[in-house]
Amino acid sequence: xxSLYRVLFILLLVLGFxxxxxxxxxxxxVEFWAMGQEGEQVxxxxxxxxxxxxxxxxxxxxxxxxxxxxxxxxxxxGDAMPDAFQLGNTWIPEFVALRAIEPLNDRLRxxxxxxxxxxxxxxxxxxRLNDQIYALPWYVDTRLFFYRSxxxxxxxxxxxxxxxxxxxxxxxxxxxAADAGRYAILLPINEWQLPVILAxxxxxxxxxxxxxxxxxxxxxxxxxxxxxxxxxxxxxAAPVSNTxxxxxxxEFAKGTFAVYVSGPWNIGxxxxxxxxxxxxxxxxxxxxxxAQVAPISQTEGLAVQEVGASLAGGASLALSRTSPRQxxxxxxxxxxxxxxxxxxxxxxxxxxxxxxxxxxxPALADNRYAQAFRRQLQNVHATPPIPEWERIANRIAYYxxxxxxxxMTADAALAALDRDVDRMLEKRxxxxxxxxxx
Amino acid sequence: MxxxxxxxALSAWAFLSPALLLIVVFFFLPVLAAxxxxxxxxxxxxxxxxxxxxxxxxxxYLQLLQSPLFWTALGNTFYFVVVGGPLSVAVSLGAALLVNxxxxxxxxxxxxxxxxxxxxxxxxxxxxxRYLYHPRYGLLNYGLxxxxxxPIDWLGDPVWAMPAxxxxxxxxxxxxxxxxxxxxxxxxxxxxxxxARIDGASAWxxxxxxxxxxxxxxxxxxxxxxxxGYFQVFAEPYVMTQGGPANRTVxxxxxxxxxxxxxxxxxxxxxxxxxLFALILAVTLLQLKWRRRSALDPxxx
Numbered sequence: 001x002x003s004l005y006r007v008l009f010i011l012l013l014v015l016g017f018x019x020x021x022x023x024x025x026x027x028x029x030v031e032f033w034a035m036g037q038e039g040e041q042v043x044x045x046x047x048x049x050x051x052x053x054x055x056x057x058x059x060x061x062x063x064x065x066x067x068x069x070x071x072x073x074x075x076x077x078g079d080a081m082p083d084a085f086q087l088g089n090t091w092i093p094e095f096v097a098l099r100a101i102e103p104l105n106d107r108l109r110x111x112x113x114x115x116x117x118x119x120x121x122x123x124x125x126x127x128r129l130n131d132q133i134y135a136l137p138w139y140v141d142t143r144l145f146f147y148r149s150x151x152x153x154x155x156x157x158x159x160x161x162x163x164x165x166x167x168x169x170x171x172x173x174x175x176x177a178a179d180a181g182r183y184a185i186l187l188p189i190n191e192w193q194l195p196v197i198l199a200x201x202x203x204x205x206x207x208x209x210x211x212x213x214x215x216x217x218x219x220x221x222x223x224x225x226x227x228x229x230x231x232x233x234x235x236x237a238a239p240v241s242n243t244x245x246x247x248x249x250x251e252f253a254k255g256t257f258a259v260y261v262s263g264p265w266n267i268g269x270x271x272x273x274x275x276x277x278x279x280x281x282x283x284x285x286x287x288x289x290x291a292q293v294a295p296i297s298q299t300e301g302l303a304v305q306e307v308g309a310s311l312a313g314g315a316s317l318a319l320s321r322t323s324p325r326q327x328x329x330x331x332x333x334x335x336x337x338x339x340x341x342x343x344x345x346x347x348x349x350x351x352x353x354x355x356x357x358x359x360x361x362p363a364l365a366d367n368r369y370a371q372a373f374r375r376q377l378q379n380v381h382a383t384p385p386i387p388e389w390e391r392i393a394n395r396i397a398y399y400x401x402x403x404x405x406x407x408m409t410a411d412a413a414l415a416a417l418d419r420d421v422d423r424m425l426e427k428r429x430x431x432x433x434x435x436x437x438x
Numbered sequence: 439m440x441x442x443x444x445x446x447a448l449s450a451w452a453f454l455s456p457a458l459l460l461i462v463v464f465f466f467l468p469v470l471a472a473x474x475x476x477x478x479x480x481x482x483x484x485x486x487x488x489x490x491x492x493x494x495x496x497x498x499y500l501q502l503l504q505s506p507l508f509w510t511a512l513g514n515t516f517y518f519v520v521v522g523g524p525l526s527v528a529v530s531l532g533a534a535l536l537v538n539x540x541x542x543x544x545x546x547x548x549x550x551x552x553x554x555x556x557x558x559x560x561x562x563x564x565x566x567x568r569y570l571y572h573p574r575y576g577l578l579n580y581g582l583x584x585x586x587x588x589p590i591d592w593l594g595d596p597v598w599a600m601p602a603x604x605x606x607x608x609x610x611x612x613x614x615x616x617x618x619x620x621x622x623x624x625x626x627x628x629x630x631x632x633x634a635r636i637d638g639a640s641a642w643x644x645x646x647x648x649x650x651x652x653x654x655x656x657x658x659x660x661x662x663x664x665x666x667g668y669f670q671v672f673a674e675p676y677v678m679t680q681g682g683p684a685n686r687t688v689x690x691x692x693x694x695x696x697x698x699x700x701x702x703x704x705x706x707x708x709x710x711x712x713x714l715f716a717l718i719l720a721v722t723l724l725q726l727k728w729r730r731r732s733a734l735d736p737x738x739x
Contacts, residue, residue, distance in 0.1 A: 070699060077485055098486035190682055240594060241682050387482050391701050398685070405596070405684055427483060427490075436490055 027057045028328040031082040033072070036065045038086060038139075038315070041348040042336070049335045056328045076100050081320040083329040086138060089126040089314050094387035096129050102319040103132040107330055118339070118355045122312040122380035129385055135316035136337050137354035139345070141263050142310045143193055143287070144376045146270065150281035151177070151258040160285035162306045164227075167288045171236045174258050186248075186257040187237040189404050192397040193311060194261055198224035200381045201290055201309045207421075211386045212429050214421035216396075216414045225403070225410055232404045239404050249273040252282070261287075263313070267369045268350040284372040286310075286379075312380035314354065352377075388424050395420050476708035485702065498709035508710070510685050511693040514600060518689065519668045522604040526664055527657075530612040534619030535649075549620070553613040560610065564677040567606045568593065593679055596686040603687055607674050611667075615660045622656030623649070658729050662722060669718050690714045 034042050039062030046058050061082065063071055069091060075081050076098055087095060095101045108116065116124065119137055127135045145160070152160065155173035171184040178184070187194055199206065204220035207213065215221065231237045238257075252260065253274050260266075270282060287308040317333045319326050335341060342353035343361035352373055353359060359374055383389050399413040408416070476498055478484070484491040502508050537548045555563065570577045571592035579589040592602040626649065634644050650657075672691040675681055681688035681696075690710060698707030 073482075073485070073702065094482055097483055100486070190680075401682070401684055407684060427479065427481065430492075431483060431490060436487070 027055055028325055030056055030058045030084060030325055030328050030332055031061065032058050032329070032332060033061045033063055033082040033085040035063050035068045035086055035315070037349055038351065039063060041345070044348055045336065045341055045344060048341075049332060052335070053328075053331055056331060058332060072100075073098075079322070081322060083320055083323040083325045084317060084332055085320065086315050086317055087135065089123070089135075089137070089141075089312065089316055090383065090390060092127055092134055092316065092318075093129060093385045093389065095318070096134055097387045100321055101134045102321045102323070102326060103134055104136070104319070105132050108133060118357050120312075120354065120356060120377045120380065122382065123314060123354055123377065126312050126314075126382040126385070127316055135318035136333050137314060137316050138336065139314050139342075139349075139351035140354050140373075140377060141265075141313035141315075141352070142373065142376050142380050143197065143261050143263050143313075144310060144372055145285045145287065146252075146260045146262050146266060146282065147285060148252070148255065148258040148281055149283050151255055162288055163291040164288045164308070165291050168236075171231075171259065172234070175234075175236055178255070178258075182256050183238045184236040184257065185231065185259040185261075186240075186251075187231060187261065188241055189239045189401050190241045190397050192393040192400065195225055195228045195396060195400050196383065196393070197287065197308075197310055198227055200311075201287075205384075207384050207386075207392075207425075210432070211384050212425055212432065214392075214418040214425070216417045216421070222410070222414060225400070225414060228400065229403055229410055241401075253278050264350070264352045264370075264373055267367070271369075284369045286372050286376040307375050307379045309379050309381050310376055312382045314352075316354075386428065388428065391424055392421050395424075472708045472711060475705050476712055478705045480704040480708075482702045494705070498706045499713070502706065502709050502713060507685065507688065508690075508693065511688045511690045514685075514687060515669060515671065515689045515691075517600055518604060518607075518671050519665060521601075522607055522671075523661070523664050523668045525604065526608045526612055526668070527615060527660055529608055530615035530660070531619050531653075533612060533616045534623055535645075537616065538620050538623045549617070552616055555610045556613040558610075560673050561677055563610055564606070564674065568678060571602055594683055596684045599679055599683055599686050603674050603678060606678070607668075607671070610674075611664075615664060618656060618660055619653070622653050626652045658725075662725060665721065665725070666718055669714065669721075 032042075033039070039060060043060055046060070050057060068086075069088070072081075072085065072087065072091075072095070076095075081100065092101070116133075120140060123137045123140050124133070127133055127137060147160065149160075151174060152158075152170060155170060155177050157166075157170045157173070161167045161170050174184040196206070199221045202220045202224050204218055204224060205215060206221065208215040208218075216225075232239055248260075249269065251257065252270075267284070271279070274282065286306070287310050289306065289308040317336060319329050319333065323329060336345070337355070339353070339355050339358040339361075342355050342358035343364065345351060346353050346358065346361070347363050352370065353364070356374075359365065359370075364370055383393070395417055399408070399417045402408040403410050403413040477493060477495060479492045479494050479498070533552055536542060537545050537552070542548065569575070573579060573589055573591040573594065576592070578592065582589055590598050592598050630648050630652075631644055634648060639647070670691050671689045672695065675687040675689055675692055676695070679687045681692055691714065694707045694710040694714070697703045697710065
């Protein structure tokens, strides 16, 4: 019964707060949900926005990342969506399927032509479904190598290799130079990212027939999967999960492992948590290419040729389809998309900007760890744009773990993965057959 | 004119109605809704548009029973209940006997100390235990290595993960049952022990023929509550292993949570909830029946 009183008490509080929440009756109050530290830091950008648009007031609701997905779904179910909100790029297909997001094409037509081209193309692709853009990329995320340059140099590699063939040699040399209990690369056994990256680099599509069926027994995925398992079989990686790493940064500092596949958030963490004497001895490098594959040449820049594909991730900003204040909320989205605001947001949070011109800002251009990300972001691929994807990725991680632990052969694992994923996609096939899909 | 009896009944209903209303609105209706949902394929698509909802009959239940993950989860849950439950009851009974013993000095201090883990936040406790279990720097492995034994990767090894979780859960929970046992022990009239001592009964015989039988009702209560609680194990694996390694610590409730709140397969998750409910009900009834029979027929013990 105490919990009931708590609920009543909270209700009273909410009523009380909303009663005194009436600043300017003429101003449009835009409700904006943002997650974690972004939700905290974005407030610093808003005074400028409100100065430019005196009739719009923004109320930022900060939501912890761990509860964000659930809260947005609950808000949708309860018809209490905010006017504008941040969401993970991989959630976009789900919210599109829910018809919770307003498509932006009509509004984007008013933009000058080069503006959309300023976004990293692989990142913008995650926000495009059926030729509609549903959200504006806010900041970006991808995976690449963090490594100990001192250990790599000691093993005979002064510059980071650019092909998998050479990286494997480097990893072998690192393993050879290390004593027992150490290994070359940390690959948490319960992550799906690296097997999927290796598959995307080989051109595997993961799913087939308009994402209606699994395609993991495809030779391309199979090859990627054995390359992944090979890293463990050769003793280059140890079969540990990321819950087992009590302190990743300490282990990296000690040289328990020399290479780690991770994302931009770790630039800040490594800078902050590694001891000062180690700071000159770590850096980042883009993922290597498969030597035998012809370089991808459709995008500009010399660096492109040397970078192997990685995952397109990050967070975007969307408008609620049912919001009565879409015009005001759209102004906010446009404001946050301006290169100057993107650069400022990077300075506040360390989140990498989605617009390439923001990267010319000195703060970012001078960050030696970030430059590898800029090159990497020229070659990033989206995962299949369907709501089921996160669940499928979870199954990939599950079967990859079983195969690494040798509780299943690679073939049996992929067959089981195909079977499970086909079952998950049953509803999707039914919806497509009935034509009730957006 | 309403009769006095009718009047009394009416006022009873009037006083009860707020509580009943709350139970109906916040318990029975949701349970009923969940039961109905378990016969549908309610998911993220259906949330967006109810035209995408299908009535699937018993398909969720069938799929659940055919799913290897469900059987793994059920096996893990039974493992946790069968090993952890009796262990927890035994440890709390032992602790209660020690704390309640006349030889113990400062019983209040020990009672508080043993009860502390119960009121500590599980997440904080789990973080500390994760350090204790750490394969390289953990205190447990330090102890093992000083005995000349090989280190164990407690939370990472598929064989050891569940025992590690059981150990933590027992440590975290035994204080609660201990308090109940102490209350039970203090209800036993001291004359019985005096009489037994005069008859020359040993400490073990006193325990076997006085303490245990008179603790019977307490024992039943503790055993039932522990079993029901342990069947619903969730937070320990959720915080410490997230079901890993290789799904060796996925429990039925963790599976239900993942399906329902992570993947939004509400229909399927509801089916899992009802299967677990049926299971707990069946085991509870069995235990009560067995108790009643042994109470009627003390010779069979």
